[in-house]
Amino acid sequence: MAETSPIATYFMLLLVFLSRLVSTLGKPKPRTQLLPPKLQNRLLADPDSIELASSDYGNMFREIPASVLYPSSINDIESLIKFSHNNSAPFTIAARGQGHSVRGQAMARNGVVVNMPSLKNQRNGFGITVSTNLSMGFFYADVGGEQLWIDVLHATLEHGLAPVSWTDYLYLTVGGTLSNAGISGQTFRYGPQISKVYEMDVITGIGDFVTCSPEKNKKLFYAVLGGLGQFGIIVRARIALEPAPKRVKWVRMLYNDFDAFTRDQERLISINGRKQKNSLDYLEGLLLMNQEVAKFYDDQTLNSVDKDLQDLFEGLSFIPGFTFDKDVSYVDFLNRVRSGELKLQSQGLWDVPHPWLNLFVPKSQISDFNSVVFKEIVLKRNITSGLVLVYPMNRNKWDDRMSAVIPDEDVFYTVGFLHSSGFNDWQALDVQNKDILQLCYNAGIEVKQYLPNYKTMEEWKNHFGMKWRTFQERKAQFDPKMILSPGQRIFNNN
Ligand SMILES: Cc1cc2nc3c(=O)[nH]c(=O)nc-3n(C[C@H](O)[C@H](O)[C@H](O)COP(=O)(O)OP(=O)(O)OC[C@H]3O[C@@H](n4cnc5c(N)ncnc54)[C@H](O)[C@@H]3O)c2cc1C
Numbered sequence: 290m291a292e293t294s295p296i297a298t299y300f301m302l303l304l305v306f307l308s309r310l311v312s313t314l315g316k317p318k319p320r321t322q323l324l325p326p327k328l329q330n331r332l333l334a335d336p337d338s339i340e341l342a343s344s345d346y347g348n349m350f351r352e353i354p355a356s357v358l359y360p361s362s363i364n365d366i367e368s369l370i371k372f373s374h375n376n377s378a379p380f381t382i383a384a385r386g387q388g389h390s391v392r393g394q395a396m397a398r399n400g401v402v403v404n405m406p407s408l409k410n411q412r413n414g415f416g417i418t419v420s421t422n423l424s425m426g427f428f429y430a431d432v433g434g435e436q437l438w439i440d441v442l443h444a445t446l447e448h449g450l451a452p453v454s455w456t457d458y459l460y461l462t463v464g465g466t467l468s469n470a471g472i473s474g475q476t477f478r479y480g481p482q483i484s485k486v487y488e489m490d491v492i493t494g495i496g497d498f499v500t501c502s503p504e505k506n507k508k509l510f511y512a513v514l515g516g517l518g519q520f521g522i523i524v525r526a527r528i529a530l531e532p533a534p535k536r537v538k539w540v541r542m543l544y545n546d547f548d549a550f551t552r553d554q555e556r557l558i559s560i561n562g563r564k565q566k567n568s569l570d571y572l573e574g575l576l577l578m579n580q581e582v583a584k585f586y587d588d589q590t591l592n593s594v595d596k597d598l599q600d601l602f603e604g605l606s607f608i609p610g611f612t613f614d615k616d617v618s619y620v621d622f623l624n625r626v627r628s629g630e631l632k633l634q635s636q637g638l639w640d641v642p643h644p645w646l647n648l649f650v651p652k653s654q655i656s657d658f659n660s661v662v663f664k665e666i667v668l669k670r671n672i673t674s675g676l677v678l679v680y681p682m683n684r685n686k687w688d689d690r691m692s693a694v695i696p697d698e699d700v701f702y703t704v705g706f707l708h709s710s711g712f713n714d715w716q717a718l719d720v721q722n723k724d725i726l727q728l729c730y731n732a733g734i735e736v737k738q739y740l741p742n743y744k745t746m747e748e749w750k751n752h753f754g755m756k757w758r759t760f761q762e763r764k765a766q767f768d769p770k771m772i773l774s775p776g777q778r779i780f781n782n783n
Contacts, residue, residue: 325368332356332369332401342402347391348642349715352398352776355380359404362413363490363498363524366403370522371496373401373772381775384522386435386462391645392742394517395465396776403522405435405462415490415525417444428530429487434464434523441528442623451533451619454479457573458626464523468774469740470515470693472682472703474573474583477558480686483514483693485529491521494768498524507690512763515693517741518774519760520767534570534585537622538594540614541581542607547659549606550580554681555652555700557582557601561683566590567597571622576663576677580607583622642715643675644708646722647739652681652700654734661732662704662725674718678705692760694737694753703739742778749779 324332338357360366373379381400388395396402408414415433417440422428428450432441438452439459445451456466457473467489471482479485488502491513499521501510512520544550551574560568571583584601586594633639650658667677681702687695695701706725708718729736743749750757764771764780775781 325372328358328365328368328372331359331361331365333359338404341388342385342404343396345388345390345393345395346643347393347645348640348712349391349644349719350393350396352393352396354383354397354402355399357402357404359407361407361411363408363415363492364413366522366524367492367496367498369401369403370492370494370772374494374496374770379770379772381781382772383774383776384434384464384518386465387437387460389461389465390740390776391643394740394742394774394776398775400775405464408433408435408524417441419445419448419450419530421448421450430528430530432463432526432528434462434467434526436463437461438463438466439624442620445530446533446620449533450530452482452485452528453531454482454485455623456482458630459624460627460630463526463528467514467523467526468516468518472739474571474581474680476682476686477572477680478561478568478570478686481693483691484686484688486514486526487529488527489513489523490525491523493521494770494773508763509767511688511690512692512767514691516763517692517777517779519692519764519777519779521773534619535587537570537583537585537617537619538598538614539581539583539617539622540598540612541579542605543579543611544607546606547663548656550574551655551679551681551702553605553607554580556605558681558683558700560601561686567600569601572680574679576667576679585619638709642710642712644710644715644718644722645740646706646708646725648704648729649696649737649739650702650704651696651698651735652702653698655702657732657734658702658704658729658736661728661734666721666725666728670721674710675706675708678703678707692756692763694741694756696735696737705739744778746779
């Protein structure tokens with residue numbers, strides 16, 4: 290974290306950065322003579338740019354970059370990476386989507402942050418293009434890595450289509466969520482967002498523009514998906530689409546018994562076939578202890594949807610008389626978090642610290658997790674300053690060749706402590722996060738972090754487990770000078 294004022298630091302570090310660039314050419318020269326001419330107007334270091342690039346949704350950490358690239362084309366990104374890679378003193382580069390990370394993952398101390406949204410309205414960018422091959426029943430959208438999922442939703446709905454796998458919140462970039470996994474209550478049935486990508490264009494850490502897919506340059510394809518921005522910048526992703534549902538039956542049930550709550554969740558996600566009519570489309574759980582589920586429907590299923598839901602609910606153990614249901618449009622359902630965001634923004638409560646902790650917990654240990662963490666820490670300390678999500682997913686909807694890390698069990702839970710706090714007391718929640726991890730460790734509960742945050746190489750090795758060697762080899766191949774996404778603090782300790 291910066292102790293000095295942002296502006297003073299910016300000047301100081303800008304000098305450091307320039308001196309690194311010029312030192313490679315022997316005698317000092319102005320920056321403009323060193324960088325590719327076409328980048329000169331696009332690389333800014335004014336206070337607003339530096340402020341944006343050194344902050345994120347977490348509001349807890351700051352890393353001051355030397356400058357910010359506002360690319361006008363994919364080519365600008367290529368040139369920047371090539372320039373760094375070919376320099377004897379390479380500088381770090383981080384793509385920044387919306388900066389919705391919480392621990393500086395999209396920052397680059399002394400390096401260059403690439404402001405991805407600049408590509409959004411550029412003629413040379415990829416934008417969002419929907420392709421339909423009706424005879425083969427094959428639909429997809431080619432989407433720039435900088436695009437927001439909400440825009441992908443609106444563009445695809447114009448064709449009656451939509452991606453099938455979503456995050457809860459849609460104002461995230463495609464490149465940002467594909468670098469993690471992209472999960473929500475649909476994942477149990479449709480897989481994470483990374484499992485719904487046919488092809489990508491990526492600019493590697495060498496500065497090469499590479500098209501990759503499961504058939505072509507597959508090593509890069511699997512590396513990048515869930516790859517925490519370590520292997521390349523995603524500039525286009527081809528996303529699978531399906532006919533969009535029209536409406537949603539959305540039901541919330543209350544529970545007073547954790548075991549019954551998880552038993553019901555596991556039962557409901559076990560019905561998950563793609564063609565299975567009698568399956569839910571979405572399931573999430575919240576502490577204390579309500580579960581919400583949703584089923585999509587349209588004109589063809591209008592008359593059967595209630596009966597299908599009743600059948601699914603038969604034998605479940607929620608508290609009778611405490612179910613709440615809504616009938617909403619598909620868009621309102623997918624965009625459900627937005628109204629909450631706008632309300633918090635209007636109250637000045639959106640831009641506060643967010644010491645979030647997201648964990649994947651193996652199904653066989655969720656009951657221990659309840660005893661050790663929920664009962665011992667969360668309930669006793671009574672620090673509940675935000676939502677706590679608890680819901681299961683199926684491992685067979687994930688592809689293990691990808692970089693994303695999940696527990697080695699057929700079913701595992703995501704537990705998300707989505708804390709908000711005041712500016713002076715986020716450390717208490719962070720201490721609680723550390724205690725949670727320590728208690729899990731002591732109790733032998735093998736959690737994996739989602740949106741991981743570690744400080745040492747040892748911790749990263751432990752996180753990746755069997756995948757660590759492959760992850761390292763891929764890094765050596767695609768970003769040998771360890772330029773990209775230093776804010777993840779894996780190879781290049783930011
Ligand atoms: C309110 C809120 C709700 C959320 N809900 C969910 C949810 O439901 N499900 C879920 O899975 N996640 C969720 N997230 C987490 C979100 O997926 C991550 O923050 C993710 O990083 C996307 O945010 P972003 O697009 O702003 O990426 P950034 O934070 O800008 O970047 C994240 C990382 O990806 C790298 N990166 C960014 N763009 C690219 C690119 N084009 N190519 C390669 N690397 C890139 C960055 O360098 C950085 O390391 C939520 C976050 C917030 C703040």
